[in-house]
Amino acid sequence: MANAEAAMVSNKQIIFPDYVSGFPKESDFNITTSTIDLKLPEGSTSVLVKNLYLSCDPYMRICMGKPDPLSSSLVPPYTTGVPIVGLGVSKVIDSGHPDYKKGDLLWGLVGWEEYSVITLTLHSHFKIHHTDVPLSYYTGLLGMPGMTAYAGFYEICSPKKGETVFVSAASGAVGQLVGQFAKLMGCYVVGSAGSKEKVDLLKTKFGFDDAFNYKEEKDISAALRRCFPEGIDIYFENVGGKMLDAVLINMKLHGRVAVCGMISQYNLENPEGVHNLPTILYKRIQIQGFGVCDFYHKYSKFLDFVLPYIREGKITYVEDIAEGLESGPPALLGLFEGKNVGKQLFVVARE
Amino acid sequence: MANAEAAMVSNKQIIFPDYVSGFPKESDFNITTSTIDLKLPEGSTSVLVKNLYLSCDPYMRICMGKPDPLSSSLVPPYTTGVPIVGLGVSKVIDSGHPDYKKGDLLWGLVGWEEYSVITLTLHSHFKIHHTDVPLSYYTGLLGMPGMTAYAGFYEICSPKKGETVFVSAASGAVGQLVGQFAKLMGCYVVGSAGSKEKVDLLKTKFGFDDAFNYKEEKDISAALRRCFPEGIDIYFENVGGKMLDAVLINMKLHGRVAVCGMISQYNLENPEGVHNLPTILYKRIQIQGFGVCDFYHKYSKFLDFVLPYIREGKITYVEDIAEGLESGPPALLGLFEGKNVGKQLFVVARE
Ligand SMILES: NC(=O)c1ccc[n+]([C@@H]2O[C@H](COP(=O)([O-])OP(=O)(O)OC[C@H]3O[C@@H](n4cnc5c(N)ncnc54)[C@H](OP(=O)(O)O)[C@@H]3O)[C@@H](O)[C@H]2O)c1
Numbered sequence: 149m150a151n152a153e154a155a156m157v158s159n160k161q162i163i164f165p166d167y168v169s170g171f172p173k174e175s176d177f178n179i180t181t182s183t184i185d186l187k188l189p190e191g192s193t194s195v196l197v198k199n200l201y202l203s204c205d206p207y208m209r210i211c212m213g214k215p216d217p218l219s220s221s222l223v224p225p226y227t228t229g230v231p232i233v234g235l236g237v238s239k240v241i242d243s244g245h246p247d248y249k250k251g252d253l254l255w256g257l258v259g260w261e262e263y264s265v266i267t268l269t270l271h272s273h274f275k276i277h278h279t280d281v282p283l284s285y286y287t288g289l290l291g292m293p294g295m296t297a298y299a300g301f302y303e304i305c306s307p308k309k310g311e312t313v314f315v316s317a318a319s320g321a322v323g324q325l326v327g328q329f330a331k332l333m334g335c336y337v338v339g340s341a342g343s344k345e346k347v348d349l350l351k352t353k354f355g356f357d358d359a360f361n362y363k364e365e366k367d368i369s370a371a372l373r374r375c376f377p378e379g380i381d382i383y384f385e386n387v388g389g390k391m392l393d394a395v396l397i398n399m400k401l402h403g404r405v406a407v408c409g410m411i412s413q414y415n416l417e418n419p420e421g422v423h424n425l426p427t428i429l430y431k432r433i434q435i436q437g438f439g440v441c442d443f444y445h446k447y448s449k450f451l452d453f454v455l456p457y458i459r460e461g462k463i464t465y466v467e468d469i470a471e472g473l474e475s476g477p478p479a480l481l482g483l484f485e486g487k488n489v490g491k492q493l494f495v496v497a498r499e
Numbered sequence: 500m501a502n503a504e505a506a507m508v509s510n511k512q513i514i515f516p517d518y519v520s521g522f523p524k525e526s527d528f529n530i531t532t533s534t535i536d537l538k539l540p541e542g543s544t545s546v547l548v549k550n551l552y553l554s555c556d557p558y559m560r561i562c563m564g565k566p567d568p569l570s571s572s573l574v575p576p577y578t579t580g581v582p583i584v585g586l587g588v589s590k591v592i593d594s595g596h597p598d599y600k601k602g603d604l605l606w607g608l609v610g611w612e613e614y615s616v617i618t619l620t621l622h623s624h625f626k627i628h629h630t631d632v633p634l635s636y637y638t639g640l641l642g643m644p645g646m647t648a649y650a651g652f653y654e655i656c657s658p659k660k661g662e663t664v665f666v667s668a669a670s671g672a673v674g675q676l677v678g679q680f681a682k683l684m685g686c687y688v689v690g691s692a693g694s695k696e697k698v699d700l701l702k703t704k705f706g707f708d709d710a711f712n713y714k715e716e717k718d719i720s721a722a723l724r725r726c727f728p729e730g731i732d733i734y735f736e737n738v739g740g741k742m743l744d745a746v747l748i749n750m751k752l753h754g755r756v757a758v759c760g761m762i763s764q765y766n767l768e769n770p771e772g773v774h775n776l777p778t779i780l781y782k783r784i785q786i787q788g789f790g791v792c793d794f795y796h797k798y799s800k801f802l803d804f805v806l807p808y809i810r811e812g813k814i815t816y817v818e819d820i821a822e823g824l825e826s827g828p829p830a831l832l833g834l835f836e837g838k839n840v841g842k843q844l845f846v847v848a849r850e
């Protein structure tokens with residue numbers, strides 16, 4: 149219920165000063181402190197939240213680039229001079245919206261700040277009903293990345309038992325789940341990642357059948373041939389560029405590529421050339437780009453599917469949790485150097 | 500019926516001496532004359548045919564390249580030292596096969612020679628039942644290219660009335676039909692081709708809504724923007740390389756690309772880099788490679804569909820017919836310089 153009585157508190161914020169080109173730096177973020185009234189004005193239909201866990205996601209780099217009609221079809225560019233917008237888990241402090249009341253938990257788009265006033269639109273926010281799992285999971289396994297892995301693997305890849313699956317950026321927020329879903333489906337799954345620690349995680353914790361460190365392989369195509377002597381049925385693409393080139397020539401006849409992301413391209417002014425596209429013809433390959441935004445109507449179906457697996461310990465999840473609002477920018481930048489091990493997020497407050 | 504009585508005649512042949520790299524030349528073909536017995540040996544299950552119309556198809560360049568496991572998944576490499584194998588319309592001279600008798604007409608794989616002995620396998624050859632249309636059409640409109648346009652457009656592109664369609668190499672054997680099918684479907688169709696004459700054909704004869712000469716456009720992407728201010732729903736890809744790059748950034752959200760061919764790449768040792776692949780993600784595009792070989796079981800359905808349109812004059816077809824077996828090699832090479840206007844074939848004999 150909105151309340152006219154003012155209650156001003158300070159609100160630390162991470163401001164997005166201007167569009168960036170190339171690799172972003174910490175100086176591309178400004179930290180400021182403003183004040184905010186913890187009571188919404190009378191008649192407001194917004195929701196005022198306290199931000200608990202905020203998420204670092206690769207797509208945010210796309211929003212930081214100069215507005216471009218191509219990428220804007222997937223994610224809107226940031227507004228300069230206001231806080232970075234990202235996904236997070238938050239607690240309702242005041243609400244003018246009938247669906248939310250004080251104390252409710254939700255996840256969805258908020259500012260990189262201690263408190264945010266949010267306007268609800270279709271699928272912009274989801275109320276959190278299950279709290280027997282870590283709340284932070286709603287930035288990852290039970291949030292946007294989880295939904296991405298679910299829709300991308302089951303809907304876009306159309307997997308069948310016994311098929312061979314390759315996942316790039318496999319230890320990350322999305323990839324670790326794709327690998328586990330593929331194992332549940334009875335597929336043979338191989339992942340690539342950028343360090344020995346991550347490769348070990350893939351094999352020991354997430355149950356990948358095999359994994360390799362792409363930074364240590366002189367010839368990625370040869371590494372793929374070693375792991376998939378008969379070829380790849382399904383490629384879950386997170387990386388793009390050279391990795392896609394190497395994968396294409398290792399695909400099986402009628403193979404499928406689900407294009408979830410191309411993180412290696414987000415910081416380039418001009419995307420790299422990919423050469424092996426005639427393979428699409430020779431092997432009659434299907435490549436399908438997708439956005440999780442088109443699948444949020446299936447979110448509750450996803451929860452029904454995944455929560456039992458989590459409770460039974462059949463799906464596990466690794467998070468990389470930084471401490472404090474100030475840790476947001478370096479944590480976000482770290483994604484592009486592979487510093488994160490598992491889902492990258494940061495805590496603003498624990499309750 | 501196979502017959503023991505020998506009847507030797509001379510048989511002019513175009514031999515494939517060795518694998519080529521780069522652009523093929525006329526010296527990559529040898530013309531020889533051998534002899535052939537016009538009676539099959541007793542007990543043969545083969546069919547001996549006289550070749551009438553032989554077809555020049557871009558895929559033949561792929562067969563001329565060094566055997567490569569990638570492209571071999573679509574088309575087998577040629578055997579050196581024997582006649583070039585291609586599609587043609589032929590008349591049965593002698594038959595040891597129960598389905599064929601002397602005088603029957605068929606189309607399918609034969610040698611580039613006056614007479615061929617063929618072994619029938621699934622969908623390798625089709626008997627010709629309808630002769631109220633030009634026989635040569637069975638190398639084009641009613642043969643492999645027609646079936647390619649039909650399967651590619653209706654099955655792979657999943658077109659809907661009102662959608663915008665772009666076709667490259669649009670005046671060719673396949674392209675001219677894709678454009679006409681798209682118009683029948685109620686789509687807005689634009690084609691590109693390599694000369695003013697071809698562009699005129701597209702607009703006046705094949706009913707394309709618009710067309711441009713890609714060789715005269717400094718900026719192909721700008722030409723596409725001019726023709727498709729709202730973007731492209733369906734791209735029927737015949738060309739690859741730079742054209743694909745320009746098309747990708749002009750695709751609509753959820754656009755579809757049917758990869759029929761990439762002729763601009765067949766003569767290159769290393770395929771060109773295509774840069775705009777992140778658009779696949781941003782616009783959630785589907786790219787699907789296909790081979791007509793996977794659709795021949797629908798050939799009689801295709802004939803039932805297309806023959807009435809031909810008889811009613813609602814589908815037209817332009818052919819480029821060279822004279823004589825010797826004209827085969829230059830006609831084939833001409834495809835890669837765009838010398839052909841419409842479906843390229845050559846006549847060995849008219850009956
Ligand atoms: N389509 C959608 O709706 C949707 C939704 C969510 C995510 N995504 C995409 O999915 C992909 C994975 O996202 P995530 O959240 O799971 O991120 P993540 O994998 O947790 O973190 C990013 C990882 O990417 C790898 N990486 C960074 N730069 C790279 C480069 N130049 N070459 C190769 N690998 C590089 C790094 O791992 P290594 O140490 O292994 O290199 C890094 O840890 C991203 O492309 C993202 O944009 C798409």
Ligand SMILES: NC(=O)c1ccc[n+]([C@@H]2O[C@H](COP(=O)([O-])OP(=O)(O)OC[C@H]3O[C@@H](n4cnc5c(N)ncnc54)[C@H](OP(=O)(O)O)[C@@H]3O)[C@@H](O)[C@H]2O)c1
Nearest residue numbers: 557647671672673692693737759760761762763790791837
């Ligand atoms: N997937 C399958 O099963 C299947 C079956 C049949 C055909 N195809 C493919 O479909 C495409 C068209 O075949 P078609 O039989 O209809 O051939 P076509 O269009 O009749 O003849 C080839 C045409 O391609 C164009 N071309 C040649 N080199 C080019 C280059 N470097 N850049 C741009 N355009 C070039 C030329 O036209 P311009 O004057 O317009 O440049 C030329 O006339 C080919 O790629 C072929 O391989 C695939």
